[in-house]
Amino acid sequence: MEAFEAVQHYFNMAADELELEDDLRPLLALPEREITVQIPVQMDDDRLVSLIGYRVQHNRARGPMKGGLRYHHEVDLDETRSLASLMTWKTAVVNIPFGGAKGGVAVDSRAISKREKERITRKFVDEVHELIGPDKDIPAPDMGTDHEVMAWFVNQYNKYAGFNPAVVTGKPVEHYGIPGREEATGRGVGILTIKALGRIGRKPAKSTIAIQGFGNVGSHAAKFLSEAECKVVAISDLSGGYYNPNGIDILQAARYSREHGFSLAGYPEAETVTNHQLLELDVTVLIPAALGGVITCENVDRIKAKLIVEAANSPVRPDADKVLTERGIPILPDILANAGGVTVSYFEWAQNRQFYQWNLNRVRGELDHMLSTAFEQVWDLAVERHVSLRTAAFMVGIDRVARAMRLAGQA
Numbered sequence: 199m200e201a202f203e204a205v206q207h208y209f210n211m212a213a214d215e216l217e218l219e220d221d222l223r224p225l226l227a228l229p230e231r232e233i234t235v236q237i238p239v240q241m242d243d244d245r246l247v248s249l250i251g252y253r254v255q256h257n258r259a260r261g262p263m264k265g266g267l268r269y270h271h272e273v274d275l276d277e278t279r280s281l282a283s284l285m286t287w288k289t290a291v292v293n294i295p296f297g298g299a300k301g302g303v304a305v306d307s308r309a310i311s312k313r314e315k316e317r318i319t320r321k322f323v324d325e326v327h328e329l330i331g332p333d334k335d336i337p338a339p340d341m342g343t344d345h346e347v348m349a350w351f352v353n354q355y356n357k358y359a360g361f362n363p364a365v366v367t368g369k370p371v372e373h374y375g376i377p378g379r380e381e382a383t384g385r386g387v388g389i390l391t392i393k394a395l396g397r398i399g400r401k402p403a404k405s406t407i408a409i410q411g412f413g414n415v416g417s418h419a420a421k422f423l424s425e426a427e428c429k430v431v432a433i434s435d436l437s438g439g440y441y442n443p444n445g446i447d448i449l450q451a452a453r454y455s456r457e458h459g460f461s462l463a464g465y466p467e468a469e470t471v472t473n474h475q476l477l478e479l480d481v482t483v484l485i486p487a488a489l490g491g492v493i494t495c496e497n498v499d500r501i502k503a504k505l506i507v508e509a510a511n512s513p514v515r516p517d518a519d520k521v522l523t524e525r526g527i528p529i530l531p532d533i534l535a536n537a538g539g540v541t542v543s544y545f546e547w548a549q550n551r552q553f554y555q556w557n558l559n560r561v562r563g564e565l566d567h568m569l570s571t572a573f574e575q576v577w578d579l580a581v582e583r584h585v586s587l588r589t590a591a592f593m594v595g596i597d598r599v600a601r602a603m604r605l606a607g608q609a
């Protein structure tokens with residue numbers, strides 16, 4: 199099943215549960231607009247390389263469209279479409295006034311220099327600047343992009359549109375960004391993991407955690423959870439997995455990674471495992487925080503975790519989702535679990551529109567409040583309707599978007 203088909207599958211399960219009218223379904227499920235652009239870039243060695251970039255604008259019934267920009271060699275239209283659709287349901291689940299979009303460039307972000315990355319970003323803006331904007335579509339960081347990419351992005355956009363910091367979020371704090379955006383997705387994953395552990399009757403201090411991916415999301419989730427007294431026993435990145443049953447010192451691992459070009463290769467305080475083996479460890483919580491599609495029908499029978507928290511987008515394929523649900527293993531779905539990032543992006547956008555600087559305490563407090571509200575709503579609905587947490591989250595999201603479309607006379 200392709201990535202967008204998988205999201206459609208989850209959408210339809212929730213739409214059936216909501217008894218959503220048939221004629222409304224394609225309107226809600228399919229993207230409003232899909233953009234594919236060619237990005238010719240002069241590489242450092244003078245070669246002219248032509249890359250392909252995408253922006254899929256999925257739905258704007260509840261506000262300007264919102265979603266990250268991914269630089270990864272596997273980016274394609276189908277994946278971008280699936281991620282854009284997830285953004286529509288995610289912004290609705292946490293009830294922020296945005297729709298959904300996603301973008302990306304098919305390029306290996308680790309194989310390009312900083313200057314090449316800057317040129318790619320500026321060219322991409324040249325191609326899409328008329329279609330984005332603070333009231334239209336607001337990009338943000340995702341895999342392979344960060345605050346620096348966002349700073350180049352806004353700088354290039356401003357050449358067309360004048361001073362407009364709210365055109366992207368996840369900017370450097372020194373450049374109209376908001377304190378706490380960088381940690382927000384991982385922190386949100388941590389907050390929600392602790393809440394879910396409470397609901398399944400497990401104490402953080404007696405819980406072990408395995409996290410796949412030690413980038414922005416994985417490293418901040420690891421930090422939050424180890425500060426909350428959980429034992430993070432396994433972490434990983436592209437170089438492989440690192441397992442220590444006595445617990446990994448996350449601050450030390452983060453320092454090691456920073457000092458080694460953001461790689462854990464050779465990390466000494468743990469035994470090495472593969473990224474596949476990490477997923478199958480006997481832990482309380484498994485947190486995939488890297489790529490999509492890592493838990494499939496092929497490995498699902500070997501998954502031993504008692505709770506899965508989807509920090510990455512779409513890490514569990516529908517066939518595996520079905521097996522895990524039948525086994526009674528709760529999965530905190532991506533559209534709730536990793537919504538901390540877009541929630542703080544909303545604070546950043548609001549801050550930019552108000553020209554009023556928020557402080558870190560306010561950001562953390564409001565993030566906690568908004569995620570907790572969404573969590574309680576989704577968990578209670580799942581219990582009430584005897585559906586999975588994923589179906590409940592989609593139901594909350596779809597219901598809000600459908601109402602907005604009906605009220606505006608769009609449906």
Ligand SMILES: NC(=O)C1=CN([C@@H]2O[C@H](COP(=O)(O)OP(=O)(O)OC[C@H]3O[C@@H](n4cnc5c(N)ncnc54)[C@H](O)[C@@H]3O)[C@@H](O)[C@H]2O)C=CC1
Pocket residue numbers: 266339340341342343383410411412413414415416434435436437473487488489490509510511536537539540
């Ligand atoms: N950055 C954000 O605010 C948000 C990110 N996400 C999702 O979280 C996931 C991670 O994103 P970021 O942390 O921002 O990306 P990142 O680029 O900062 O880090 C990605 C991490 O995954 C590792 N990785 C890459 N390929 C891998 C592979 N094949 N096997 C194992 N590890 C691999 C990298 O080495 C790195 O540690 C993505 O699915 C993204 O869509 C979701 C919501 C917001």
Ligand SMILES: O=C(O)CCC(=O)C(=O)O
Pocket residue numbers: 264265266267288336337338339340367368511536537539540541543
């Ligand atoms: O912060 C944002 O606007 C985008 C976050 C994102 O791309 C995601 O939640 O997958």
